[in-house]
Amino acid sequence: MANILVVDDEMGIRELLSEILGDEGHVVATAENAQQARELRSGSVPDLVLLDIWMPDTDGVTLLKEWQRDGLLTMPVIMMSGHATIDTAVEATRIGALNFLEKPIALQKLLKAVQQGLSHSREPARPVSYIRPTVTANTDSIDHHSSPPSSYAPPSASDTLHHGHGMAIAPAYAPIADNASNISFDLPLREARDAFERAYFEYHLVRENGSMTRVAERTGLERTHLYRKLKQLGVEPGKLSKKSI
Structure with a gap:
């Protein structure tokens, strides 16, 4: 089990990735913008970050640069985007991103990238107080299933x-x-x-x-x-x- 931070301004993407990764046994925190990601990172070190490039307040590449500048890039970061150019992906990799995933993200590519990212973890896992969110929205880019509420007793939903x-x-x-x-x-x-x-x-x-x-x-x-x-x-x-x- 790993602590994973998902940063994306699209609610459906955040919740979908949270559910998929949660079913893989990981604990997931989400941030809808760079400011929330900064706050989460300042309080703990996730084992892996999935970071969207295009966000309304601060783009993912700029946030990646901040973390590198401030010595906070101590965890693997996988960039995500549906509109990024090759140059953007290369720049993110140069700054310190481990991988780049193009949206819509295929499930096997996502899980493989996460596995590789966790195997390259730069620091031992640290306990964090992330709370897995309840799924309330969805996108068509990846098939998914919904998380049951906390009072729901049957076995967890399959992937x-x-x-x-x-x-x-x-x-x-x-x-x-x-x-x-x-x-x-x-x-x-x-x-x-x-x-x-x-x-x-x-x-x-x-x-x-x-x-x-x-x-x-x-x-x-x-x-x-x-x-x-x-x-x-x-x-x-x-x-x-x-x-x-």
């Missing part, structure tokens, strides 16, 4: 970018108990989680007779997140009905 491995599960109309009983414990953890989530959402859709409003309330997700989640899992609400239970 939905790893779905679609040809795994067979119970018919969509079966109750969750029947679906869950068909989940093999020999599957990789993420695939088993996907299977459980399909069964879980199918159960609630059948129970609530396809009402997305009631299912959103039951599962603790916003309707927008629920629609995206079902699409990612391949669950079709229209094919489920209460009489199927």
